[in-house]
Amino acid sequence: MVGEEHVSMIPAAPSEVWSAEVNGQNQEVLAPSNAILLDVLRDKAGCLGVKRGCDMGTCGCCTVLIDGEPRLSCLTMAQDAAGCSITTVEGLADGAHLAPIQQCFADHGGSQCGFCTPGFLITSQALLTKNSNPTDKEVACAIEGNLCRCTGYQQIIESIQAAAAIHRGESESARPASDAHPDPHPSGPEEPTMPPGHAR
Ligand code: FES
Numbered sequence: 001m002v003g004e005e006h007v008s009m010i011p012a013a014p015s016e017v018w019s020a021e022v023n024g025q026n027q028e029v030l031a032p033s034n035a036i037l038l039d040v041l042r043d044k045a046g047c048l049g050v051k052r053g054c055d056m057g058t059c060g061c062c063t064v065l066i067d068g069e070p071r072l073s074c075l076t077m078a079q080d081a082a083g084c085s086i087t088t089v090e091g092l093a094d095g096a097h098l099a100p101i102q103q104c105f106a107d108h109g110g111s112q113c114g115f116c117t118p119g120f121l122i123t124s125q126a127l128l129t130k131n132s133n134p135t136d137k138e139v140a141c142a143i144e145g146n147l148c149r150c151t152g153y154q155q156i157i158e159s160i161q162a163a164a165a166i167h168r169g170e171s172e173s174a175r176p177a178s179d180a181h182p183d184p185h186p187s188g189p190e191e192p193t194m195p196p197g198h199a200r
């Protein structure tokens with residue numbers, strides 16, 4: 001009806017200050033008091049590497065480390081993680097240097113479309129931090145909550161085992177730490193220009 005004001009059926013939750021250490025940096029943002037951690041990380045903290053797959057705890061794409069433990073951010077209230085140390089996939093690399101688990105996924109075909117990869121990397125990192133010599137069965141158990149529609153899992157297990165060997169010091173990272181990866185999406189003067197007619 002013209003002029004009728006829309007009245008929300010569910011009152012919005014009041015906003016509160018939410019703060020935590022995200023990838024080594026203190027974050028302090030305003031978020032609804034009932035916000036889900038996945039939303040706060042993506043929409044407020046800018047961590048777009050945290051993927052929303054199923055939004056119901058079945059795919060593992062949204063996995064982050066909370067005080068070192070892998071947790072599904074789509075099932076975690078942001079307030080429950082306030083004050084914690086949170087690591088997303090953006091926090092795995094050391095500056096321009098990939099973590100061994102990231103390098104091994106790239107080298108061993110552990111990632112194809114890549115949508116599931118952030119969750120696998122975080123879950124794998126949690127495993128390797130606790131156990132750098134896992135059996136294939138232990139690897140399979142660790143990643144049983146992460147779904148991948150592309151790789152068939154064998155390459156993922158091989159990637160994790162290759163990273164485990166690096167953690168044990170039995171194998172060298174494919175690229176030495178001094179070999180920085182160039183930023184594929186540089187900004188500033190190095191930013192590639194788009195052809196005419198293409199919106200950025
Ligand atoms: S988005 Fe969280 S488990 Fe799928």
Ligand code: FES
Pocket residue numbers: 110111112113114115116117147148149150151
């Ligand atoms: S690489 Fe595509 S879903 Fe896993």
